Amino acid sequence: MKAGIVVFPGSNCDRDCFHVLRDVVKIDVAYIWHKSTSVGEIDLVVLPGGFSYGDYLRCGAIARFSPVMEAVERHARLGRPVLGICNGFQILLEVGLLPGAMLRNKSLRFVCKHVHLKTENARSMFTTRLEPGEILKIPIAHGEGGYFCDERTLEELEANNQIAFRYVSETGELGDEFNPNGSLRHIAGVLNKEGNVLGMMPHPERSSEQILGCEDGRKIWDSILEAYR
Amino acid sequence: METVATQEPKVTQALANTHGLTDDEFDRIRTILGRDPNYTELGIFSVMWSEHCSYKNSKPVLALLPRDGKQLLVKAGEENAGVVDIGSGLAVVFKIESHNHPSAVEPFQGAATGVGGIIRDIFTMGARPVLLTNSLRFGSLDRERNQNFLRGVVGGIAHYGNCVGIPTVGGEIYFDDFYEGNPLVNALCLGIMKKEDLVRGSASGVGNPVYYVGAxxxxxGLGGASFASRELTEDSGRDRPAVQVGDPFMEKLLLEACLELVHSRAIVGMQDMGAAGLTCSTSETASRAGSGIEIDLSKVPRREAAMTPYEIMLSESQERMLVIVERGKEKRVEEIFEKWDLAAVKLGEVKDGKTMRVVDNGRVVANIPPKALTDEAPVYKREAKEPAYLSTTRRFDPGRIEEPKDLNRVLLMLLDAPTIASKQWIYEQYDHMVRTDTVFLPGHDAAVVRIKGMRKGLAISTDGNGLYCYLDPYEGGKIAVAEAARNVVSTGAKPIAITNCLNFGNPMKPDVFWQFRRVVEGIAEACRVLNTPVTGGNVSFYNENPKGAVYPTPTIGMVGLIDDVDERIPSFFTNVGDSVYILGDTFEELGGSQYLLVYHGVRAGRPPQLDLEKERSLHQLILDCAKLRMINSCHDLSEGGLAVGLAESLLGTLNKPLGAQVNLQFGTDVRRDVLLFGESQSRVLVTVDSAKELELESRAKASGVPCFRIGKVTRSGLRVNAWIHLDSEEIERTYRTAIPRRME
Structure with missing residues (x-):
């Protein structure tokens, strides 16, 4: 299996994802420059976190016009996996590969901390190594992570099992006090209908090594790897 | 404004004075040039001879600081930042700088551009910036104005650092009325590079092209350096145009492009355009190389119409760099900047001879020897006189203070004091995890980052207790260094070098200058004994509000090296049942304590006295224990003393709070408040497995470090003799909500 990490001007978790995939998960990995018109011979495309184009206008709003995004869309339409983390999730919303939009955090402040997630869909190619309802500890770091969509979309998301993760307490309770950004229905990660595109605000690459205090993110990478075995 | 372009003011002595130049300095300029300067030249001299750029009032005192050590690859003052060898072919570059005045008039942009400037200082040397920290000082957080300062400054730091993708891994902050109206904002950046990637800020090689890159x-930011070199007044709001506006996205692109440039080996030198912009970068690079330089202003990319040569030379627009390219490799340089969609324009070239010639559309607008602006700038020995207030504060006898009955209440008050309380509200706004190297999250005594691909790790701490320095500048200077070192040592790292930012009032006032000199003498002494040379830093004078000077406030950024990052020691209790020890002696010292300030409202007495030899023995003991992985936690005792240290140790960053049962058996003649809240130096709290008690005690004895077993880690609740009895949850709630409840 080979992964490609898209580098936009302003991406800053590109190196972190590269490190985890190469040195921890130990798979082939390459960078994909935003000006390329092809993603190359790649199985998994990762849109990393950061501030693509300075987040000017709106997070992800400019990145969606990068030449590489057409290639990423083609990759997704072929049913191949695309993982958008943080800013990558915002770009997937802007380009329309996932439904919905992002609002500023309810606190109006950037927030970086560990949060707990509940696995809502353990059957997608990103979550097969997780148990239904499994609680993960993974950090977030964003200023605009309040997921929002209209009611019909929300019904569809629920009906199609497209909500991958929700913010919960350490023991799995839902509640506003455990929701770090005011996301609708505590949504932290969303899948497309086909299940091959995942957008999530939390950063699995920051919690894939014991030395960083938590390895729960590793299970997401391992799930993708397993889907390719 | 547009029409002024062709109408340059006539240069007179009076105009020189309004530029901050004295009559003598103006005469000296005329002697150097052999003629009257023109308007642009006057502007150039005024910024380069400002305190901010020339250090004219501080140089003789800064010479007292030890800058030698075999680990130093580049010494303080030689380049934009000092460089320290950490072995394995790697070096670290780090520096701390102030952005106090800009932050006082425009907190968000002032702080943001402070971060931007210090990041550029690091990557201009060829290093990749890997972490940021900061030291902040504000007036009381119970006042709305200071809440706004804090909100703006923290927001600005977060805005810039987060976007560039450099984690802000730690920092320190004090709130005190003495900083009312003149907050201090000091930002530190550290970068890592391969030794061979070191880039000098030097314009050498006649004929080599000089490029302007970036924004x-x-x-x-016109005249920002001069603005930073005067006192703030009620009217300082009018100087808001002297504050620059930052674009962190541009900085990120510039950072990546410049590092690619370094690896391309196509350049001979690089320098960022910080204070005094184009003026400073051209004259300093030429001066370092001992060469001449010529630039053409008509080539400078601009965002505004009809700018005069004066304005272009003095602009402090952010995110710009000057690059000296090796002749013949221009194309490679242009390709790299094109890849990153950045402007790269050839402005001129390195010349033979010893002048900096600035032309604009064929007209010479400045012709000055660069050395006259840098090495030969004026230097003054200022008068120093001990301040009168010291005779009063020294006479204060803490023994006359009545001991409080309810010590639980005192501890809760201290935990609720924003200076002591949890800084979570602040550091959660900073991305402190990006780069995935932060192995100790904020809240520890020092931040620890790993270096991927090797066992080594780095620890970093910033410290500086202004109140101690106010009450005894010499002891305060020593303590600032010792405490920063102790914090680093507490995580298991060996201190290797410091950077310092010296924040003081107006140096023309003899009592302020005396404070400055004594603090520097104290820092120098501590650095000598602890073998941590000064790699560089920054002096910020004129930190005064209409009521007077701020506390004399040095902030010390200490870097430590851990050979094996798995030997790091957390600052929090880790295991129920572990034995709790206090290492170091507790003396009858209350002067300058947060307890006196917060509970009794007293700013007086003598601060704790520091014995540097004892400090050094303590460090050696902890480092030896770290190598043997003997101790489970280590926490420096500082503001708030033992009681606050115990409370903090219960509150790990990722787990539920623990408890402690402590029994202090000191002589009955020592006061309870001294034992609990005194801030005697060279003390830490350590925990060991009960099976390791004897080993710790015998090692401490052999090192001559006083060592007392005072209790056990428990599941919950803090008990100290019959004096303190509090729920861990109440401690945690008080400590964690003190800042948010004031801010929301």
Whole structure:
């Protein structure tokens, strides 16, 4: 299996994802420059976190016009996996590969901390190594992570099992006090209908090594790897 | 404004004075040039001879600081930042700088551009910036104005650092009325590089082209260096145009492009355009190389129309760099900048001879020897006189203070004091995890980052207790260094070098200058004994509000090296049942304590006295224990003393709070408040497995470090003799909500 990490001007978790995939998960990995018109011979495309184009206008709003995004869309339409983390999730919303939009955090402040997630869909190619309802500890770091969509979309998301993760307490309770950004229905990660595109605000690459205090993110990478075995 | 372009003011002595130049300095300029300077030249001299750029009032005192050590690859003052060898072919570059005045008039942009400037200082040397920290000082957080300062400054730091993708891994902050109206904002950046990637800020090689890269030039930040070199007044709001506006996205692109440039080996030198912009970068690079330089202003990319040569030379527009390219490799340089969609324009070239010639559309607008602006700038020995207030504060006898009955209440008050309380509200706004190297999250005594691909790790701490320095500048200077070192040592790292930012009032006032000299003498002494040379830093004078000077406030950024990052020691209790020890002696010292300030409202007495030899023995003991992985936690005792240290140790960053049962058996003649809240130096709290008690005690004895077993880690609740009895949850709630409840 080979992964490609898209580098936009302003991406800053590109190196972190590269490190985890190469040195921890130990798979082939390459960078994909935003000006390329092809993603190359790649199985998994990762849109990393950061501030693509300075987040000017709106997070992800400019990145969606990068030449590489057409290639990423083609990759997704072929049913191949695309993982958008943080800013990558915002770009997937802007380009329309996932439904919905992002609002500023309810606190109006950037927030970086560990949060707990509940696995809502353990059957997608990103979550097969997780148990239904499994609680993960993974950090977030964003200023605009309040997921929002209209009611019909929300019904569809629920009906199609497209909500991958929700913010919960350490023991799995839902509640506003455990929701770090005011996301609708505590949504932290969303899948497309086909299940091959995942957008999530939390950063699995920051919690894939014991030395960083938590390895729960590793299970997401391992799930993708397993889907390719 | 547009029409002024062709109408340059006539240069007179009076105009020189309004530029901050004295009559003598103006005469000296005329002697150097052999003629009257023109308007642009006057502007150039005024910024380069400002305190901010020339250090004219501080140089003789800074010479007292030890800058030698075999680990130093580049010494303080030689380049934009000092460089320290950490072995394995790697070096670290780090520096701390102030952005106090800009932050006082425009907190968000002032702080943001402070971060931007210090990041550029690091990557201009060829290093990749890997972490940021900061030292902040504000007036009381119970006042709305200071809440706004805090919100703006923290927001600005977060805005810039987060976007560039450099984690802000730690920092320190004090709130005190003495900083009312003149907050201090000091930002530190550290970078890592391969030794062979070191880039000098030098314009050498006659004929080598000089490039301007990065953002366009506008009128923002005009005269920023001069603005930073005067006192703030009620009217300082009018100087808001002297504050620059930052674009962290541009900085990120510039950072990546410049590092690619370094690896391309196509350049001979690089320098960022920080204070005094184009003026400073051209004259300093030429001066370092001992060469001449010529630039053409008509080539400078601009964002505003009709800018005069004066304005272009003095603009402090952000995110710009000057690059000296090796002749013949221009194309490679242009390709790299094109890849990153950045402007790269050839402005001129390195010349033979010893002048900096600035032309604009064929007209010479400045012709000055660069050394006259740098090495030969004026230097003054200022008068120093001990301040009168010291005779009063020294006479204060803490023994006359009545001991409080309810010590639980005192501890809760201290935990609720914003200076002591949890800084979570602040550091959660900073991305402190990006780069995935932060192995100790904020809240520890020092931040620890790993270096991927090797066992080594780095620890970093910033410290500086202004109140101690106010009450005894010499002891305060020593303590600032010792405490920063102790914090680093507490995580298991060996201190290797410091950077310092010296924040003081107006140096023309003899009592302020005396404070400055004594603090520097104290820092120098501590650095000598602890073998941590000074790699560089920054002096910020004129930190005064209409009521007077701020506390004399040095902030010390200490870097430590851990050979094996798995030997790091957390600052929090880890295991129920572990034995709790206090290492170091507790003396009858209350002067300058947060307890006196917060509970009794007293700013007086003598601060704790520091014995540097004892400090050094303590460090050696902890480092030896760290190598043997003997101790489970280590926490420096500082503001708030033992009681606050115990409370903090219960509150790990990722787990539920623990408890402790402590029994202090000191002589009955020592006061309870001294034992609990005194801030005697060279003390830490350590925990060991009960099976390791004897080993710790015998090692401590052999090292001559006083060692007392005072209790056990428990599941919950803090008990100290019959004096303190509090729920861990109440401790945690008080400690964690003190800042948010004031801010929301």
């Amino acid at each position: 366009t030039t506008g009128r923002d």
